[in-house]
Amino acid sequence: MKKSENDIIKEFVDLTGPEEAPSGFTGNVMSRIKMEKEYTYVNPIKRKFVLVVALIFTGLIILASTLPSASEYSWMTIMMDKISGFGTGMHEYFSSQKILYLSSYVFYISAGIIAFVLFDRFLSRFLIQGKESPGRV
Amino acid sequence: MDTSNSDRYYIDLVLSGKKEAFASIVERHKDNVFNLALKICGNNEDAEEIAQDSFVKVFRSLRSFKGNSRFTTWLYRIVYNTSITFVRKNKLGILRIDDFPADSADFLRSNISEDEAEIEYRRILLAYAIQKLDHEDRAIITMHYYQDLSHTEICSITGISRSNIKVRLFRARKKMKEILEKNTVKEINYEKV
Numbered sequence: 001m002k003k004s005e006n007d008i009i010k011e012f013v014d015l016t017g018p019e020e021a022p023s024g025f026t027g028n029v030m031s032r033i034k035m036e037k038e039y040t041y042v043n044p045i046k047r048k049f050v051l052v053v054a055l056i057f058t059g060l061i062i063l064a065s066t067l068p069s070a071s072e073y074s075w076m077t078i079m080m081d082k083i084s085g086f087g088t089g090m091h092e093y094f095s096s097q098k099i100l101y102l103s104s105y106v107f108y109i110s111a112g113i114i115a116f117v118l119f120d121r122f123l124s125r126f127l128i129q130g131k132e133s134p135g136r137v
Numbered sequence: 138m139d140t141s142n143s144d145r146y147y148i149d150l151v152l153s154g155k156k157e158a159f160a161s162i163v164e165r166h167k168d169n170v171f172n173l174a175l176k177i178c179g180n181n182e183d184a185e186e187i188a189q190d191s192f193v194k195v196f197r198s199l200r201s202f203k204g205n206s207r208f209t210t211w212l213y214r215i216v217y218n219t220s221i222t223f224v225r226k227n228k229l230g231i232l233r234i235d236d237f238p239a240d241s242a243d244f245l246r247s248n249i250s251e252d253e254a255e256i257e258y259r260r261i262l263l264a265y266a267i268q269k270l271d272h273e274d275r276a277i278i279t280m281h282y283y284q285d286l287s288h289t290e291i292c293s294i295t296g297i298s299r300s301n302i303k304v305r306l307f308r309a310r311k312k313m314k315e316i317l318e319k320n321t322v323k324e325i326n327y328e329k330v
Contacts, residue, residue: 005310008317013282016260021171022185026163029192033159036196 050117053110057103144208151199163192166209169284170216176279177220178229179268187223191216206293213284214294217276224272231271259321266316274309277302 003011144165150158170191175184194215202211223229267275276295280286292299 005314008314009278009282009310012259012263012317015256016263018168018172018283019175021167021188022181025167025171025185025188026160029163029167029189030157030160032189032193033156033196036193 050114053113057106057110145204148199148202148208151196159192159196162195166212167192169209170212172283173213173216173276173279174220176264176267176275176283177217177272178224183223183227183229187220188216190223191219194219207290209284210290210293213280213286217294220276221272229272231269262317262320266313269312269316270309273297274305277305278309278313281306 144162147158147161151162167188171184171188174187174191175181178184178187191212195212198215202208267278270278273295277291277297280291280294286294288299288302291297291302295302297305
């Protein structure tokens with residue numbers, strides 16, 4: 001009797017059986033799990049994002065607190081004049097006060113985003129009994 | 138205690154803070170998880186990495202498992218997504234060699250019987266036939282034949298529609314049959330094995 005495709009594959013699978021996980025597999029998984037932090041509400045992608053925002057913010061603060069007014073440097077004044085093409089005092093916009101003013105906005109925006117991320121994780125963990133979304137961790 | 142009930146038992150233990158109970162979950166499912174990852178990616182080292190990553194992901198998101206589906210369906214979905222992402226990221230391709238590069242005679246060693254050698258040969262031939270399929274088809278074949286999952290469950294794991302799964306199974310079977318028949322010369326005496 002001629003065997004069907006299904007029979008042939010079934011026969012092969014039954015005869016050879018599945019592959020087994022390598023020895024020490026459970027131990028390796030458990031040692032990785034033990035290194036996991038107790039809290040998991042900020043996942044690695046969001047953790048990286050929060051870190052980047054914090055770094056940018058710190059960088060701006062350092063820049064704003066150490067950079068003198070751009071107008072103190074004649075080469076910068078000339079460069080700004082040339083770039084703007086208007087021959088106006090564009091460089092004055094780049095004073096340390098302006099950077100501080102701008103960085104305060106960066107601070108509010110990043111604080112808002114961080115608060116949103118934490119609030120989002122809080123909701124998903126404790127309040128929302130929504131549909132499961134496995135694989136999206 | 139059936140499997141799904143005892144899975145729930147260990148999940149509750151882990152969620153109550155007993156991390157070590159997760160070892161029981163790994164122990165129960167590691168072979169199926171490893172086997173699925175291996176069939177999709179095609180080599181032991183990557184399969185072990187994928188299987189470990191999948192279990193770590195399961196641990197991290199265990200709280201989000203509410204029990205609306207079977208734990209294994211949820212687990213295999215994570216393994217499937219992790220494996221497919223891995224093979225795409227690492228550009229692991231499909232086997233391009235046309236002829237099976239071995240002969241059943243290569244497996245005849247002095248310390249094993251002829252039938253055992255034939256089984257070993259067929260194991261490698263089956264792995265070769267699966268590697269000739271694309272990654273999604275490998276996963277579908279593995280879930281259907283090794284894990285005995287229904288079309289509905291495979292559909293829920295892969296996100297591929299039921300009708301598409303049937304078509305893919307049909308094509309994959311046909312392709313595999315050709316390879317398996319072409320390279321099988323000896324009938325196995327099952328009573329001896």
